Amino acid sequence: xxxxxxxxxxxxxxxxxxxxxxxxxxxxxxxxxxxxxxxxxxxxxxxxxxxxxxxxxxxxxxxxxxxxxxxxxxxxxxxxxxxxxxxxxxxxxxxxxxxxxxxxxxxxxxxxxxxxxxxxxxxxxxxxxxxxxxxxxxxxxxxxxxxxxxxxxxxxxxxxxxxxxxxxxxxxxxxxxxxxxxxxxxxxxxxxxxxxxxxxxxxxxxxxxxxxxxxxxxxxxxxxxxxxxxxxxxxxxxxxxxxxxxxxxxxxxxxxxxxxxxxxxxxxxxxxxxxxxxxxxxxxxxxxxxxxxxxxxxxxxxxxxxxxxxxxxxxxxxxxxxxxxxxxxxxxxxxxxxxxxxxxxxxxxxxxxxxxxxxxxxxxxxxxxxxxxxxxxxxxxxxxxxxxxxxxxxxxxxxxxxxxxxxxxxxxxxxxx
Ligand SMILES: Cc1cc2nc3c(=O)[nH]c(=O)nc-3n(C[C@H](O)[C@H](O)[C@H](O)COP(=O)(O)OP(=O)(O)OC[C@H]3O[C@@H](n4cnc5c(N)ncnc54)[C@H](O)[C@@H]3O)c2cc1C
Numbered sequence: 001x002x003x004x005x006x007x008x009x010x011x012x013x014x015x016x017x018x019x020x021x022x023x024x025x026x027x028x029x030x031x032x033x034x035x036x037x038x039x040x041x042x043x044x045x046x047x048x049x050x051x052x053x054x055x056x057x058x059x060x061x062x063x064x065x066x067x068x069x070x071x072x073x074x075x076x077x078x079x080x081x082x083x084x085x086x087x088x089x090x091x092x093x094x095x096x097x098x099x100x101x102x103x104x105x106x107x108x109x110x111x112x113x114x115x116x117x118x119x120x121x122x123x124x125x126x127x128x129x130x131x132x133x134x135x136x137x138x139x140x141x142x143x144x145x146x147x148x149x150x151x152x153x154x155x156x157x158x159x160x161x162x163x164x165x166x167x168x169x170x171x172x173x174x175x176x177x178x179x180x181x182x183x184x185x186x187x188x189x190x191x192x193x194x195x196x197x198x199x200x201x202x203x204x205x206x207x208x209x210x211x212x213x214x215x216x217x218x219x220x221x222x223x224x225x226x227x228x229x230x231x232x233x234x235x236x237x238x239x240x241x242x243x244x245x246x247x248x249x250x251x252x253x254x255x256x257x258x259x260x261x262x263x264x265x266x267x268x269x270x271x272x273x274x275x276x277x278x279x280x281x282x283x284x285x286x287x288x289x290x291x292x293x294x295x296x297x298x299x300x301x302x303x304x305x306x307x308x309x310x311x312x313x314x315x316x317x318x319x320x321x322x323x324x325x326x327x328x329x330x331x332x333x334x335x336x337x338x339x340x341x342x343x344x345x346x347x348x349x350x351x352x353x354x355x356x357x358x359x360x361x362x363x364x365x366x367x368x369x370x371x372x373x374x375x376x377x378x379x380x381x382x383x384x385x386x387x388x389x390x391x392x393x394x395x396x397x398x399x400x401x402x403x404x405x406x407x408x409x410x411x412x413x414x415x416x417x
Pocket of ligand 1: 016109
């Protein structure tokens with residue numbers, strides 16, 4: 001078993017990990033950085049919604065990890081398995097250990113497919129699809145393309161999940177496809193959501209209710225998918241009504257888009273870095289670990305109560321990078337992360353409602369004058385061209401792009417609502 005040492009060690013080479021490494025490298029040509037990342041491929045997950053909706057390809061959303069990580073950063077192609085923060089070391093699945101001066105933890109979150117009985121056996125066939133995996137996202141489009149009538153269910157599990165808007169975004173793309181084919185009236189479309197409303201931020205929830213109405217979609221809140229029988233085409237939900245009464249309800253479907261329950265990765269949950277909920281316990285504003293000063297967490301795995309999105313990662317990366325340099329220089333840390341996250345809600349095959357918000361559900365758009373509740377063509381172009389370019393060519397490459405997002409930009413519109 002070997003032991004190696006690096007100044008900065010990053011666990012996870014997804015949206016957050018590669019961006020942190022490449023941003024640090026741009027700021028310091030000499031600092032010794034290593035990333036632990038097992039996957040040869042890197043996926044642009046925000047593109048999965050439009051792949052499922054037939055407006056993008058998996059090939060476009062996939063790049064080789066080797067082409068993204070700066071060659072002067074050491075890539076350790078293995079899984080991190082356990083943490084020994086008192087000794088500043090991480091043990092890999094191979095049994096090797098890696099020591100560090102500063103640790104950045106960002107292995108994303110875990111998709112708990114197993115929590116829905118019967119799902120694994122039927123996912124990818126029998127009209128059971130999900131945008132949440134690279135292995136099943138193309139099947140979503142097959143389902144939407146081929147179905148001509150019937151019942152289409154779209155499920156949303158309890159929070160937190162990554163991109164909380166994604167379970168309904170694909171529903172609107174499907175409904176718009178059906179409308180364009182002239183068959184929307186042949187469908188019963190139902191949004192079965194474990195939560196109590198359309199969206200966590202009331203300002204946008206209200207606007208989304210109009211979208212739902214326009215497509216004639218039925219909403220069933222307090223409906224948590226617990227099992228699925230693909231061959232019989234039935235889905236069973238544990239339901240809780242507004243009075244707290246509980247029962248199980250089974251529904252027939254012709255197609256069902258499933259968003260799986262999600263949690264922190266198991267190796268994080270059992271580590272000394274986890275909070276009670278299993279997430280990496282960090283300060284909400286500085287992203288520094290609450291117990292280990294030389295450890296930072298960001299991205300989907302972090303305990304911060306923001307929307308788990310790549311947009312949040314864009315704002316978190318500079319905070320983590322600057323704070324590591326502050327620690328090295330023995331300076332005070334910045335507390336600059338405001339909880340920003342964003343969800344481009346694809347409300348049709350040509351419009352997006354760009355929901356941008358921060359801690360406490362504050363509406364914080366990046367663009368003044370524009371009503372954030374409006375469904376706009378310009379954000380659709382953003383979704384299919386601009387945002388992917390921003391991801392691959394700016395954020396992942398380690399360029400800093402601080403577009404300010406301000407509550408004052410939305411003041412006029414939030415007062416109206
Ligand atoms: C369907 C869908 C739609 C979405 N839509 C949007 C959107 O419109 N806008 C938006 O901003 N965001 C969206 N997101 C969310 C966004 O993709 C994530 O929030 C973002 O990728 C989080 O970055 P991350 O680096 O924390 O995790 P990830 O990008 O998931 O990266 C985690 C990395 O850690 C690695 N890893 C896992 N386990 C280990 C281990 N043991 N050791 C080492 N490495 C490990 C993984 O291989 C992976 O490369 C969407 C996500 C999905 C699934």
